[in-house]
Amino acid sequence: MAAPESGDGNNGAARMVTLISSDNTRFEVEAAAASLSQTLQLTILDGGGGGGDGIPLPNVDSATLSKVLEYCIKHAPAAANGGAPNATAVDRAELERFDNEFVNIDQSVLYSLIMAAHNLEIEGLQSLVAKKVADMIKGKSPMEIRRTLGFPDPTPEEQAEMNAHMLEYGWAYE
Amino acid sequence: METAPQWSELPIDILGVVFRRLLSFGDHVRASAVCPQWRAAAVGNPPRLPLLMVLPTAAPARITGYVSVSPTCWMWETTAAQLPHLLRLTLPSTSGPAFLRVFGDDVYRLPRFPDDALRGRFCGSFPGGWVTLALEHYRGHCILNLHTGERIDLPDLVCTPSPPIDCITVIKYLTLSSSPTREGTFIVAAVTSGVANIAFWEPGAERWCPPTLAGLTDEQLQRWRRNLPRDPIDDILYFRGCLHEGFYVLNGDETLLVYVPEAGEGSNDKTPKFRVVSYLFQSGTPMTDPGSRVKGRYLVETRGNLLMVRHLSSSDGSDQFEMFVLEGERSVTTGTVHAVWRKCSILTGRALFLGHGCSMAVETGITSHVVMYCLSAGEIWVYP
Numbered sequence: 001m002a003a004p005e006s007g008d009g010n011n012g013a014a015r016m017v018t019l020i021s022s023d024n025t026r027f028e029v030e031a032a033a034a035s036l037s038q039t040l041q042l043t044i045l046d047g048g049g050g051g052g053d054g055i056p057l058p059n060v061d062s063a064t065l066s067k068v069l070e071y072c073i074k075h076a077p078a079a080a081n082g083g084a085p086n087a088t089a090v091d092r093a094e095l096e097r098f099d100n101e102f103v104n105i106d107q108s109v110l111y112s113l114i115m116a117a118h119n120l121e122i123e124g125l126q127s128l129v130a131k132k133v134a135d136m137i138k139g140k141s142p143m144e145i146r147r148t149l150g151f152p153d154p155t156p157e158e159q160a161e162m163n164a165h166m167l168e169y170g171w172a173y174e
Numbered sequence: 175m176e177t178a179p180q181w182s183e184l185p186i187d188i189l190g191v192v193f194r195r196l197l198s199f200g201d202h203v204r205a206s207a208v209c210p211q212w213r214a215a216a217v218g219n220p221p222r223l224p225l226l227m228v229l230p231t232a233a234p235a236r237i238t239g240y241v242s243v244s245p246t247c248w249m250w251e252t253t254a255a256q257l258p259h260l261l262r263l264t265l266p267s268t269s270g271p272a273f274l275r276v277f278g279d280d281v282y283r284l285p286r287f288p289d290d291a292l293r294g295r296f297c298g299s300f301p302g303g304w305v306t307l308a309l310e311h312y313r314g315h316c317i318l319n320l321h322t323g324e325r326i327d328l329p330d331l332v333c334t335p336s337p338p339i340d341c342i343t344v345i346k347y348l349t350l351s352s353s354p355t356r357e358g359t360f361i362v363a364a365v366t367s368g369v370a371n372i373a374f375w376e377p378g379a380e381r382w383c384p385p386t387l388a389g390l391t392d393e394q395l396q397r398w399r400r401n402l403p404r405d406p407i408d409d410i411l412y413f414r415g416c417l418h419e420g421f422y423v424l425n426g427d428e429t430l431l432v433y434v435p436e437a438g439e440g441s442n443d444k445t446p447k448f449r450v451v452s453y454l455f456q457s458g459t460p461m462t463d464p465g466s467r468v469k470g471r472y473l474v475e476t477r478g479n480l481l482m483v484r485h486l487s488s489s490d491g492s493d494q495f496e497m498f499v500l501e502g503e504r505s506v507t508t509g510t511v512h513a514v515w516r517k518c519s520i521l522t523g524r525a526l527f528l529g530h531g532c533s534m535a536v537e538t539g540i541t542s543h544v545v546m547y548c549l550s551a552g553e554i555w556v557y558p
Contacts, residue, residue, distance in 0.1 A: 108179045111179030118185070146209075165206070
């Protein structure tokens with residue numbers, strides 16, 4: 001899938017790298033986008049990921065990786081501007097709109113995303129998903145939080161612990 | 175087949191990022207009950223609570239107990255403050271339903287609190303661990319960071335408006351436009367007792383200056399100086415309002431004077447320039463209990479609104495609070511705005527920490543409403 005000898009893009013073409021998900025799907029992306037990941041950035045700086053080699057990511061499945069890359073591609077231009085001090089309000093509003101839409105997804109996908117963002121060290125993505133999770137938790141009781149995030153039903157011990165907690169911190173449950 | 179996500183086994187450092195996003199401590203406590211792993215993350219990432227800092231010189235007999243929030247974060251109860259149930263807040267421990275709670279009658283010192291500041295007089299505080307104080311009674315003003323130990327010296331001399339004479343006046347309290355930075359893009363406002371009741375400083379200036387107004391003729395300036403408010407100022411707060419961003423000064427008659435910083439053009443003198451706007455309130459805001467006496471007024475920002483809080487001593491001697499939201503701002507002429515103080519009954523989900531130059535509303539995530547205040551010069555709220 002990856003073009004051999006693509007190397008360091010003469011002719012001004014952007015350098016591409018290949019990422020391989022845990023289920024062996026290959027993704028070809030611009031190095032600039034993949035470099036939003038601190039982990040990948042080191043490999044790419046060392047010249048990895050080009051040509052036919054590809055960088056294997058055994059912890060990230062293809063569904064999650066494509067979602068992660070969607071984020072990286074969208075955010076790469078702003079990141080390249082060093083946090084985009086000269087970005088227009090329109091650009092920032094567009095990114096914000098994208099971010100809000102991006103995390104409007106099922107909790108199981110959020111879970112895969114925050115794990116992947118953590119493993120790949122993509123700070124912006126981790127922070128974005130964490131904010132979404134925090135928003136989902138706000139104002140909810142422990143049981144409601146568990147239901148929202150698809151926890152299994154609590155064991156009797158867990159239930160007893162939650163009740164004790166509630167007795168101790170009754171004020172937080174008003 | 176895809177396995178179900180294991181939110182209960184999410185690594186603690188990821189959970190920490192989530193917990194640091196929970197700004198209200200009600201949410202914090204509820205989320206910590208979800209499972210042991212979440213509880214561990216909650217302990218490691220306590221909510222940012224204000225501290226009431228009490229100097230040893232400030233009548234320690236009044237201190238009745240303290241609460242450990244984290245190893246470096248303590249809250250004190252004093253006999254003067256209304257003791258809300260929130261002061262019982264401690265964080266859950268990792269080992270199930272045993273809870274870390276420490277009570278005693280000792281006075282703990284914050285880390286990094288320099289010895290020479292212990293006899294000082296507090297003038298205000300700012301989020302990020304900043305406090306402003308006078309090291310000696312009326313001298314040695316500085317801004318101090320309790321986390322880093324960084325200290326920014328402030329001048330003691332205040333230049334009087336007219337005639338311009340340098341003199342030492344009592345600085346009652348100080349407030350900042352934003353967190354101090356090395357680049358020095360912040361302004362400090364001082365409420366003074368003297369001919370003028372307000373003075374400003376920005377990094378590089380040698381003295382405090384009365385407000386220098388931009389774009390006025392000499393004659394207008396003279397007139398302005400004659401009209402400079404000399405009543406005691408009740409409180410001051412830097413606020414981003416819907417019409418103006420600047421220092422909002424609350425006068426004794428409950429009107430506002432807003433000092434809007436103007437960029438100085440080409441001038442090298444380090445004197446902050448301002449445009450001043452007067453906020454007038456057509457209908458008065460009567461007190462519910464006519465027999466009560468106003469002990470103090472405070473300005474505090476909450477959820478983007480500006481709040482005026484009246485601290486009342488009611489006819490039966492008890493402490494009461496009345497709260498008003500700034501609303502309906504309407505520019506009528508240049509420099510004059512008409513607005514309304516709308517009385518609001520209860521601020522659900524928030525705790526108000528009141529003190530001149532150091533007031534703040536903190537999200538609690540619970541429906542009850544809490545007001546805490548400090549009165550003595552040896553007490554101050556510190557925001558981590």
